[in-house]
Amino acid sequence: MATRRALLGTLAGTLALAARPAGAQMAIPYVPPVSRPKALTLLVGGPAGSGTDLWVRGFAPFLERHLKQVQVTIANRVGGGGLTAMRDLAEARPDGTVLAYAATPFHIVRAVERDAAPLLDRIAFLGAVTEEPVALLATPGTELDQLRIRGGTRPLGLPPPVSAASVAAAELAQLLPMEQLHFPSAAAARQAAASGNVAAALLAISEAAGAVREGKLALLGIAAPARHPQWPETPTLRELGMPVEGALRRGIAAPAGIAPAASAAVIRALRAAVTDPEFLAQAEARGILPVFRDAEAWTALVHHDRAELRHRWETSPWPVSGG
Structure with missing residues (x-):
């Protein structure tokens, strides 16, 4: 009898378990699948350390x-005066997994002087995120009229x-007749100006923001269509009778023919980055203007600069520097 009762109890338990809802049979909680981040290579x-x-x-x-x-991985492609990275970009699959840092007019100058301008046609300039206007600087107390009158005694320092x-x-030379002396780097030109070894220097304002804030250099004029928001008291060169504009623009490029969906995603990200509070704080600290320039606007500027620089190269070539 005991054996029979045990068997009946076991059978009843089994039937009760089978009668439970399917969900009640699984005590393991549901864990949603975790998607792995996509890999993106950013060429520079x-x-x-540069x-x-x-x-x-x-x-x-x-x-x-x-x-x-x-997940972004930085890949340094050194060589060709900065064009090796652009060549690798042009040959990459246009699926948005490989992008590259691009800067104008830097990459345009390099392409023109190295007879590689067609390379620019194989690159899509998706968007620029910063603008670094060029500025004329000198030691505090220097007046622009002094440079106009006595500038010939000491040169204008350049990167x-x-x-x-x-x-x-090149445009300023017609309006400010000073000998122009190129230095190996912007830092060297800045130091020469601060020490008085050159009468003044023409630099991207981001390269001299620290020296200006420390009182080692003074801004005489900014080569931009409008005054810089951090130095509103400094006039533009146009206001000073010298209609010259110039700026370094940095952004991201992709292989020409990049898939529309991939291109749109990157452009949205660039546009959002320019309004990111942390990005804005970094830009302000360095004297950089966070300005978004979309693919159409940046590409139009590239075409304009390319034609102008090609003409300059054919009529008055500049010295080629860098490896």
Whole structure:
């Protein structure tokens, strides 16, 4: 009898378990699947630790943040005066998994002087996120009239010929007759101006913001259509009778023919990054203007600069620098 009762009890338990709702049979909680972030390679044409590399590494987190579910890996492609990265970009699959840092007029100057202008047709300039106007600087107390009258006694310090400042200097030469002296770097030109070894320097304002704030250099004029919001008391060069404009613009490029969906996602992320509070704080600290220039606007500027620089190269070539 005991055995029979045990068997009946076991059978009853089994039937009761079978009668429970399906959901009640699983005690393991549901865990939604975790999607792995997509890999994105961001090419940069400068060596690790260079100014260009540091800018890209500083911007990459904002690109990750606003693209969402993307992990950005920086890949340094050194060589060709910065064009090796652009060549690798042009040959990459146009699926949005490979992008590159782009700067104008830097990459345009490089392409023109190295007879590689057709390379620009294989690149899509998706959007610029910063604008760094060029400025005329000198030691505090220097007056622009002094440079106009006695500027010939000491030269105007300039960064390398590929810089936005040097491109603007070609126009300024007709309005401010000073010998122009190129230095190996913007930092060297800035130091020469601060020490008085040159009468003044023409630099991207971001390259001299610290020296200006420390009182080592003074802004005489800004080569921009409007005054800089951080230095509203400084007139534009146009206001001073010298209608010269120039700026370094940094952004992101992709292979030409990039898939529309991938292109749209990157452009949305770039637009969002320019309004990101942390990005704005970084830009203000460096004297950089966070300005979004979309693919259409930036590409139009590239075409304009390319034609102008090609003409300059054919009529009055500048010295080629860098490897």
